Amino acid sequence: MIKYLRNKVVSVDRHTQNKLRVHGLLDDDLYGIELEVEFTLDTLDILKISGKWHRWTTPECPRALDHLNSVIGFRMGPDFQNNVKKTLGRSGCRHVANLLVEMGDAAQNASLVIQYECARQLSPDLTLESFYAEQSKEVKLSQEAKIKIEPKTQSASQITIVENVAQNDQQHQQSTKYFSMDVHVHTSPASPCSTIKTLQLLNDARHVGVNGVVLTDHNYVWSAENINDLRKKYDFSILRGVEITTSHGDILVYGYYEEIRGIIPLKELRKKVKNAGGFMAVAHPFRGFMIIGGNQLNISAKKAAKKEIFQYVDAIEVFNGKCTDDENKVAQEVADILGLKSIAGSDAHEFGSVGCHTTHFFEPVTNEFELLSQLHEGMFSV
Numbered sequence: 001m002i003k004y005l006r007n008k009v010v011s012v013d014r015h016t017q018n019k020l021r022v023h024g025l026l027d028d029d030l031y032g033i034e035l036e037v038e039f040t041l042d043t044l045d046i047l048k049i050s051g052k053w054h055r056w057t058t059p060e061c062p063r064a065l066d067h068l069n070s071v072i073g074f075r076m077g078p079d080f081q082n083n084v085k086k087t088l089g090r091s092g093c094r095h096v097a098n099l100l101v102e103m104g105d106a107a108q109n110a111s112l113v114i115q116y117e118c119a120r121q122l123s124p125d126l127t128l129e130s131f132y133a134e135q136s137k138e139v140k141l142s143q144e145a146k147i148k149i150e151p152k153t154q155s156a157s158q159i160t161i162v163e164n165v166a167q168n169d170q171q172h173q174q175s176t177k178y179f180s181m182d183v184h185v186h187t188s189p190a191s192p193c194s195t196i197k198t199l200q201l202l203n204d205a206r207h208v209g210v211n212g213v214v215l216t217d218h219n220y221v222w223s224a225e226n227i228n229d230l231r232k233k234y235d236f237s238i239l240r241g242v243e244i245t246t247s248h249g250d251i252l253v254y255g256y257y258e259e260i261r262g263i264i265p266l267k268e269l270r271k272k273v274k275n276a277g278g279f280m281a282v283a284h285p286f287r288g289f290m291i292i293g294g295n296q297l298n299i300s301a302k303k304a305a306k307k308e309i310f311q312y313v314d315a316i317e318v319f320n321g322k323c324t325d326d327e328n329k330v331a332q333e334v335a336d337i338l339g340l341k342s343i344a345g346s347d348a349h350e351f352g353s354v355g356c357h358t359t360h361f362f363e364p365v366t367n368e369f370e371l372l373s374q375l376h377e378g379m380f381s382v
Helices: 061-071 080-091 094-122 128-146 165-175 198-208 224-234 266-276 308-312 325-338 368-377
Strands: 006-016 019-028 032-040 046-055 179-185 212-215 237-240 242-246 249-254 279-282 315-320 341-345 359-361
Touching (some): 019 094, 061 080, 179 249, 198 212, 249 266, 279 368
Parallel strands (some): 279 315, 315 341
Antiparallel strands (some): 242 249, 249 279
């Protein structure tokens, strides 16, 4: 018996001589989204975009429509997917971002079909296979100089486009006096909602100049053995934490390694973490759900600071890559009012989003003892 069904349909038509109109639909038991986009035929730039929701699960989902115009001018190419996910995935909904990426891919394929039809007018015997092979060859040659496989032992499916990674790392460390860590990231398949594999995440972190990451998958604790193997193999500071769902909201936990399934009472989690010598931080406290509803985002920081959740944590995540500037601002104001420490993380769930917000430690962090020591002593800033 089918208990869940998802349909995704993308159609393309040639709207004018030099415009493609693409319609995208995502329809399942949880979400219903429609997008319509106009692309230029020659360069595949986004000219217009509109959308509407039919179903959603959280108050933040419809917010993605407010940011649609920010992708106007985006051009199909190697960076299209990352740019769309950074712009729409962070500020609204990753389902909208993923649908737009597929629509861009469909527009690109439609453009190839049109080019093929034009080419056949000159060479009637030209086959689609030979035409496509020639096009792919040109693309490969243009990108060949940019591709680097890291590490050398990984498979072809794990190729990541990286430029001057080692040089970027060296320049970053020379130009800063702190140790920059993204302390809030998610990997696939440990976090079902994430689409970024561990190796992709590490490449992404290196590329943007982050010194280390803490893997904080949802209610999933990495084994010390696996983390140590990754750290040695890739010569990078990789530590483990966890994002735990509690009765009062999501909590980032460091230094506590018991895997918890389901929703745990906040007071009970606090007791467990404190006994283990761990550290707790509220994740994205004003992202429109869990603590306060999306329609209450104009609540004053003074009033918000009275929320019970803040009584049981050591810090507040004041910069989160999935939150708006206003939501992060309220979090910072609450931290200041309560005198709680502030941390920052990307909350990365997809490639291209790692390191947008980081926590700056005053000394290098190469293991979990050093991480906990600096967290408890307040030897960090955002």
